[in-house]
Amino acid sequence: MIRTLLRVLGHEYARPVRRTMALMTAAAVAEGLSYALLVPVLRALLGGTPEDARPWLAAFGAAVAGYAVLRYIADLSGFRVGTTLLRGVYHRLGDHLARLPIGWYGAGRVGEVSVMAGHGVLQAMSAIAHLLAPFVNACVTPLTIVAVMLAFDWRMGLAALAAVPIVAAIQIRTGRSMDAADAERHARGREASARVVEYVQAQPVLRAGGRSAERFRLLDDALRDVRRASRRTVLTALPGMVGLTLVVQAIFTVLLALGAYLALGGRIGAAELLTVLVLAARCADPLLALTDIGGQVRGARSELARLDAVLRTRPLPEATRPVRPEHHGLEFDSVVFRRGDRTVLDGLDLSVPEGRRLAIVGPSGAGKSTLLQLIARFYDVDGGAVRVGGADVRAIGTEDLMARIAIVFQDVYLFDDTIEENIRLGRPDADPAEVRAAAAAAGLDEVIERLPAGWATGVGEGGALLSGGERQRVSIARALLKDAPIVLLDEVTSALDPVNEAAVHDGIERLMAGRTVVMVAHRLRTVRRADRIAFLDGGRIVEEGTHEELLRRGGRYADYWNLSMAPANPV
Known part of the structure; x- marks a missing residue:
């Protein structure tokens, strides 16, 4: 013993x-x-x-x-x-x-x-x-x-x-x-x-x-x-x-x-x-x-x-001599990733130039969220390489990599603390003026005004005392405060009502401005302003182009778009 x-x-x-x-x-x-x-x-x-x-x-x-x-x-x-x-x-x-x-x-x-x-x-x-x-x-x-x-x-x-x-x-x-x-x-x-x-x-x-x-x-x-x-x-x-x-x-x-x-x-x-x-x-x-x-x-x-x-469970290995990315562009080079016996991504090739926006769409289970997680190195690939700024993410120090990336997930977790402290997680050394500026940019200031204790309001375990839209605004304010050059957005508005969706969209636009962005979305209206759209299915990119180009081709993306724009069937 x-x-x-x-x-x-x-x-x-x-x-x-x-x-x-x-x-x-x-x-x-x-x-x-x-x-x-x-x-x-x-x-x-x-x-x-x-x-x-x-x-x-x-x-x-x-x-x-x-x-x-x-x-x-x-x-x-x-x-x-x-x-x-x-x-x-x-x-x-x-x-x-x-x-x-x-x-x-x-x-x-x-x-x-x-x-x-x-x-x-x-x-x-x-x-x-x-x-x-x-x-x-x-x-x-x-x-x-x-x-x-x-x-x-x-x-x-x-x-x-x-x-x-x-x-x-x-x-x-x-x-x-x-x-x-x-x-x-x-x-x-x-x-x-x-x-x-x-x-x-x-x-x-x-x-x-x-x-x-x-x-x-x-x-x-x-x-x-x-x-x-x-x-x-x-x-x-x-x-x-x-x-x-x-x-x-x-x-x-x-x-x-x-x-x-x-x-x-x-x-x-x-x-x-x-x-x-x-x-x-x-x-x-x-x-x-x-x-x-x-x-x-x-x-x-x-x-x-x-x-x-x-x-004794081995963590992801750290590079003995970490390298620093030369820019903030992203690249997937013949990436293979498996979960157990299932191949999630199979020889995927994709690139996002610095400062551009890429939207990933496709059916459920296609590997869209996995693609974001590989950029943040939540997992290591089984084949190929994921590069940030020309450097393999496995060769970049973890702290350096995460300092360059801001992530906004669909499911937001907030710690049982005040709103201010949850925002400050994005950059703990930020001064109060910077925290409040990030909150205002995320449309969170109007939420804070109507809360009984304002900035000192506790959010409860997991943020249970706030609505889904309010939690999402806190998450966006946190990402804005971090001010990272690469932004990953995962189904950010899929479960929001129209009012919160509009407020969150304003915050997202501020967050994406001038940054390299990869977004995953089911609601195709949110991807129209992306510089490029990639349709992912079966672990591969089956279509890629702008919104207008993909519609003209009449392929998988066009089918998805037409289905999402179709009026609901009358009851």
Whole structure:
């Protein structure tokens, strides 16, 4: 587990972790050795001159005090290192998640990451602060006590030593049988978390369909699976718990019988017998706790393994010697891109000169949004190259590339903060006058005027307190504030009412002015003023030209245009 922990955190944390383990081990050994002083104490107390026990009692008290100091230092080190590790793993996990390709965030990832970042990280990092000391104590202190027994009477020591391989075998067998049960419980828990998130997000749909919590079958089934998996986990752990208890009790009984036999035969004294029995009783508590502690350690180890798997997921590689684009034109050179077994783009060739506007149209699933995502390097291509300013996007530094691109998506996500702070995400160092100018250019100032707290109005989680059109205006203001030379627009007005669409269009026109623009649109009215239009279908450009040229050709674009301009059928 420690190796996995250091791999998750990085080896710069190796020294404090090893120092903490050494302190915990020293404290456990000191506890076991301190019990060795019970023999001279009991010999003196049971002998003819009990006052001879005073120096031994003082030595025993000093040994216990030394153990207490070591335990305090070890526990304090554990808490401090655990806190440091917790902070370190959150930073590393957050930085790594930000660098993973967008394709990694598939179905079920929201629930998985939310559980991992919350309960999972806390459980994994609590191992150092709360579990490592009891675990080391449960393993090392009994072994030290067995060594003390061997020093006083080899027969009693060997009898106690016989329990070591039996206890180890039970722990190993229990751990192996629990691994599968723990993995199943985690999988069921992850599925249930995803279903809970889905249930909360789908409330409008569920209520519109008259579905209550009891009738949401997917969530009900997931929760039942969690209950069954938890029950199987308990039943799997039960034989190990019972077996360990029986072994510990049996060994204690054997030591009691053997000690009585040796004492009655005059082979050991009463002081040695009492000491051995006290030591045996002291061994029982940590050994009996070993099953519970071992289960918690296995849980922490499983979470560490899952964290390790995420952190080992390779982010998009960074160029060792990043290049800077010479201009802001765009080019797709024989681009091939696949998702699983499906080829989304197949040998696509396309170029957008600097300062020109390209509109991408085509049927759903043709790869239009994917084309924008490849420009922003949300994914890497499987073949060919995407170039910005003549440089392959894979050879441009991520920060440099993203500084040149402003993206406005159809689905706008706003953070649960004020409108001003959401706009400022476009350029955090912008002054208030620049933020307000961007908002006015996006037509957002009229929205702010009618909000109760104006600029300080909170937008709610995801921007839920604003309408779709208002969220879109915030997104455009954010892009205007960024003032990037390349603008990517993805279905910006497809779900807006006419009033908001007109306001958003004004903001978009200001955003596009003088910039290289690639826009994706279903509403073909929005693409008429593009310098060129490309019709994408089957992963290839099947037509390209101006609006008038494509209409004259009478091809796929003309069919789309005529269909979009046709009056709605009367009811």
